[in-house]
Amino acid sequence: MDRIVIVGAGQGGLQAAISLRAEGFEGSIVLIGAEQHLPYQRPPLSKAFLKDGEARKLQIRPATFFERKDITLHTGVEVERIDRTDRVVWAGKESFAYDHLILATGTRNLRPPIPGLHHALDLRTLNDAQALRQALTAARSSVVIGGGFIGLEFAAVARSMGHDVCVAEAASRLMSRAVSPEMSARFLAKHRDAGTVVHLDNPVHSVTGEGVVLADGSQISADTVLLAAGVVPNTELAAAAGLLVDNGIVVNEYLLTHDDSISAMGDCAVFPNPVTGLPIRLESVQAATDHAKTIAARLVSSTHTAYAAVPWFWSDQSDWKLQIAGLAASDDDSVMREDGAVLRFANNHLSAVETINDARTHLQARKALAGALVSREQMAAVNYDLAAVK
Numbered sequence: 001m002d003r004i005v006i007v008g009a010g011q012g013g014l015q016a017a018i019s020l021r022a023e024g025f026e027g028s029i030v031l032i033g034a035e036q037h038l039p040y041q042r043p044p045l046s047k048a049f050l051k052d053g054e055a056r057k058l059q060i061r062p063a064t065f066f067e068r069k070d071i072t073l074h075t076g077v078e079v080e081r082i083d084r085t086d087r088v089v090w091a092g093k094e095s096f097a098y099d100h101l102i103l104a105t106g107t108r109n110l111r112p113p114i115p116g117l118h119h120a121l122d123l124r125t126l127n128d129a130q131a132l133r134q135a136l137t138a139a140r141s142s143v144v145i146g147g148g149f150i151g152l153e154f155a156a157v158a159r160s161m162g163h164d165v166c167v168a169e170a171a172s173r174l175m176s177r178a179v180s181p182e183m184s185a186r187f188l189a190k191h192r193d194a195g196t197v198v199h200l201d202n203p204v205h206s207v208t209g210e211g212v213v214l215a216d217g218s219q220i221s222a223d224t225v226l227l228a229a230g231v232v233p234n235t236e237l238a239a240a241a242g243l244l245v246d247n248g249i250v251v252n253e254y255l256l257t258h259d260d261s262i263s264a265m266g267d268c269a270v271f272p273n274p275v276t277g278l279p280i281r282l283e284s285v286q287a288a289t290d291h292a293k294t295i296a297a298r299l300v301s302s303t304h305t306a307y308a309a310v311p312w313f314w315s316d317q318s319d320w321k322l323q324i325a326g327l328a329a330s331d332d333d334s335v336m337r338e339d340g341a342v343l344r345f346a347n348n349h350l351s352a353v354e355t356i357n358d359a360r361t362h363l364q365a366r367k368a369l370a371g372a373l374v375s376r377e378q379m380a381a382v383n384y385d386l387a388a389v390k
């Protein structure tokens with residue numbers, strides 16, 4: 001194999017290029033990204049960047065890296081078509097031939113059918129974050145549509161800047177897809193204590209030039225409205241090429257599509273959950289990074305190792321770092337330890353552990369989840385001490 005083309009120059013696409021060279025791949029690597037910037041980290045966009053505005057700090061590798069590693073980077077180039085027969089991707093009149101193609105196209109903001117949504121700002125790209133920062137300098141009040149990680153991270157920063165902040169969430173609790181009811185309740189109290197107004201079970205009905213109207217009819221005025229209601233995977237390119245798409249580009253446990261010349265990874269890929277076998281799609285730096293490493297190892301050494309990393313996530317909200325090891329469904333059982341860590345259980349087995357400012361327990365949890373399944377009885381017998389799991 002001589003030519004690898006990677007579509008999407010984000011966290012995962014760049015990592016794939018880095019890992020291919022680290023694994024000793026000597027052929028050509030072409031990395032194509034639609035954004036104008038060098039590949040950058042998104043997590044700080046809803047955290048430190050809103051305060052310091054330092055875009056250079058976000059770059060994952062400097063421009064010189066690409067030359068040094070002989071990686072051809074095309075920024076500001078959007079791939080429009082994959083020709084699977086001739087193994088070529090097309091961007092306008094430009095074409096790039098591949099022996100293997102890696103799709104790392106990420107996600108874009110979900111835009112619910114809310115009247116007046118064009119008044120709201122997004123927070124997905126560096127350009128979005130720069131526009132939001134600019135808006136914040138003149139604003140005194142903000143409404144956030146959606147009480148998930150990104151919306152709440154933004155709320156914490158805006159509040160710390162002295163803004164009046166209101167979060168409108170359609171579900172009955174915060175971060176309901178990702179954390180236990182106990183953790184949702186702790187974060188609700190934390191944000192309310194900081195002075196943020198949080199509406200639950202009360203989605204935004206419409207956005208006006210002056211603020212928003214909620215489903216219950218209440219009107220909230222705001223200078224800035226942020227849309228943070230989730231994302232959709234960028235799958236159109238893959239679907240148009242006849243690849244299987246079902247809430248993401250469908251891949252097997254080796255992150256290979258049903259075309260064995262095309263892999264998909266990161267936020268845009270749906271893969272079998274190593275524990276349950278059910279399809280999952282993760283939106284995290286860890287998944288994108290580990291997917292990239294798995295694909296690079298497969299392409300270079302030809303040894304097929306199934307992707308089986310324990311997922312983990314983090315979210316910084318004010319002075320709390322939430323860390324989640326493992327993957328729980330929103331209705332998994334939970335047990336809260338005296339120190340505040342929450343252990344989740346699915347079918348009586350440990351599925352995830354949530355902690356706040358407790359890196360030690362988080363690491364113990366990742367270790368425990370990496371081994372054989374741990375039953376609830378086993379955990380109860382050691383008083384939910386994760387370090388005791390062998």
Ligand SMILES: Cc1cc2nc3c(=O)[nH]c(=O)nc-3n(C[C@H](O)[C@H](O)[C@H](O)COP(=O)(O)OP(=O)(O)OC[C@H]3O[C@@H](n4cnc5c(N)ncnc54)[C@H](O)[C@@H]3O)c2cc1C
Nearest residue numbers: 008010011012034042043078079106266267283284285288
């Ligand atoms: C504000 C914010 C905060 C976040 N915070 C955290 C956090 O605290 N912790 C965490 O784990 N994760 C966080 N994430 C999620 C994390 O950034 C993503 O999971 C990660 O970037 C996924 O990497 P990826 O390579 O799959 O996609 P991305 O990094 O999104 O890269 C995809 C790239 O593909 C490009 N692209 C798409 N289609 C084409 C095409 N046809 N041609 C060329 N290029 C194309 C896109 O323009 C994009 O640049 C955050 C995300 C955001 C937006």
